[in-house]
Amino acid sequence: MDAADAGQAARGGGLDPDVVRLRRARTRLIVLIPVTTAAYALAGHSAVALLDAFRLMAVNDLSGWGEGAIGGPAPFLVAVTAAVLLANVLTRQAATVFATLRAGAVMSGSVGLGGTALGLLDAWLSGRWTPPLEAGRFVSEGGGSDWGPTARAAYHATWLLPPVFGGAAVAGLLWLARTHGRGRWPATKAAEIKEHGVVLPGAIEKVEFTGAWVGGEPRFAVTVDYVGKYGPRRTVEHFVTPLAKVPVRGGQVDVWYDPLGEDGVVLVELNERSFSSMRYPDLP
DSSP, X not given: OOGGGTXXXXXXXXXXXXXHHHHHHHHHHHHHHHHHHHHHHHHHHHHHHHHHHHHHHXXXXXXXXXXXXXXXXXXXXXXXHHHHHHHHHHHHHHHHHHTOHHHHHHHHHHHHHHHHHHHHHHHHHTTOSOOOSSTTBOOOTTOOOBOOHHHHHHHHHHHHHHHHHHHHHHHHHHHHHHHSSTTTHHXXXXXXXXXXXXXXXXXXXXXXXXXXXXXXXXXXXXXXEEEETTEEEEEEEEEEOOGGGOBOTTOEEEEEEOTTOOTTOEEEEEOTTSBOTTOOOOOO
């Protein structure tokens, strides 16, 4: 079952509760992404006030706050608090929209990293970082010495930080697109259900040979009855099995339930109670 199509049918004259929840989550996510990005951008921009102090100590061998930053730690603390709160809400909404727990964390992290990259990029382009007293050398009464690796890294951090944060954000979004695309989402969801879900027994109601053979083994359409979130439900799963382990009517299966609690999103697996060596469906 695809995440985008989960619960699309209307029941009893009203919309499926999961459909309503999904639509609300999508709307909230559309609003939260730019707002959270902006909050993290402000946090990244104002973080220069803190980072510049350590950078100046590294390149000048002196102490003091950066004069070019948005003064002091207060703006940073306010911005990062707002960003974290928004990110928590975004995590929940993204998990609902993409129907996996990991998607929420990855989406939130990517938005946070991307917003921070934008804030740091703006700080670099607008000259918020304080220039060193002398590029390449420490300044002191004794004449100073050439920079070491730490000082050089601190000097170039002004333009290195934006692509580092931005690259991490892009990597997260690419992972999300790769694992939650229409073709890969079922496998991603199945892995999550096995990792975080709850398993209960289901009953095989009907087994039909589909007429197809895969790798020399028959493929069956297996109808399974189980108890879902809103009462008894039925699903049809397809299995390719060896002839010695053909599922039979009346057998049992393992039904793994979605950790997010979405009705109808389950993973059905055959087990030793699913087949009998004495009974086989008719095969051509």
